[in-house]
Amino acid sequence: MKKYSLIYIVAVLFGVNQIFAQITSGKILYNVSMEDYYNKNVKEKEASPQLEKMHRMTADAAKNIQLELIFNQEQSIFQHQKGLSISDFKELDEFVKYLIAKGVYFTNLTKGKQILQTSYEGRKYNVRSEITKQDWTLTKEKKEFEKFICNKAVLVKEIAGKNREIIAWYAPEIPVSFGPVDYVGNLPGLILELKLPIATYTAGKIELNPKKDIKIDWPKDIDTMTEEEYKKEGDKVKARLDEGW
Template identity: 35%
Template sequence: MKKYFFGVVILLIHLNSAFSFAQSSQVSGTITYSVSLEPIYNAVAERFKKEANKAGLQMVVNMAQAASNLECKLNFNGFNSKFGLVNTMGLGNADKMMILAVRSVTQGDYYTNLMTQKQILNDNSSKELLIESNLEEPTWQLTKDMKKIGNYTCYKAITYKTLENIGEVPITVWYTPQIPVAFGPKEYVGNLPGLVLEYKDQMVHFVAKKIVLNPNKAITINWPEGKTISKEDYKKQNDFSFSTLKENSGR
């Protein structure tokens, strides 16, 4: 009986996801998220609380203060979405702490197409760098935990990501089936039965503070044009650059 019940639940989740995908073509909107680096601050504070040298902690405090002035936006229309920081133009003139804060919040602008299951990251360290990948399909633990964000009832879901030299870290989101589109921050799009209104990983915490659905002015998302690089090749380039830097530093 338990096995039968579990099978029914899984079927309903898949049907709901399929329904959400179909509804994506009919809903558009803009979600504005507040930004906090509280997760990384808490981790560093725990590490440094017994150490005399507080330089590392102070750096993260400064980063967190800089990040508190930032916000992110998710625009979606049909099967396309764009997620990224707001007002980061002219970042080259920003101070070191703001640049570190921006890179801690997000690597750049994430463009997603649910029909093609593709995503392009326009890296904010270079205007010319477009990183293309297939959408990831994390395995979510859908819980019964529930809370309100604005006027929307949200449910908690958890997945895990393996980071080099760290291991598994949890990714926690709160999504609302009341907005039946499978969009969210960063690469976490495509396979949840509702829009993500809150997101938290080991570095950053996003919470929706403004939700505008089906605005009178049409939302246009321009897919990036230009030469792209795969996520695998991008990682190889970064690994090679880091190794070269270490070798040169040791000379």
């Protein structure tokens, strides 16, 4: 009897592993929190009442943001849910959305490339970049997200001239190296929570292997430039604005 029980357990475990190994596509909805950013800028810096109000409005607006990641085995798209209004002020909407994600992120793991499709002054840009190796530290710490056991990874990255700690919780059971914004191609599993200095992205709804095939079209027919070229364009715009003042 014990022999048959052991065979049954092994068969079940093998079947579960096979299911996870066959994950080839999916849709993830991420919720956003800026509470840590709010606390750091208000409580630690003793902000004025006016500045505290602005940070509070920004953090409250972020609570209404949802971002969608869709992926197959090779490619993904990460973007704001279309048509989503997050506050009563259009200008605040646009500001907070830009803080959270600067546009639509297209990733191709096979080619090792990413395109950020963004816009400025009514003109759309495709900003092309290479997926580079990041020096993540993989830890043994684990926690559960939506029934998936995730491992913690830590990255120290220079942001605005200071070393900042980035924390990712990734799911090895979902064996694709995608995640929010440009954190892709480096971890052995899908990132279900990403904590950046500006915001924390946490997976809320997870749909794996949907019945309808996920096809991703690489963006075309829009001016494409490198990150360096895009920065130069931004510097030109800033110079024009400075002259206007």
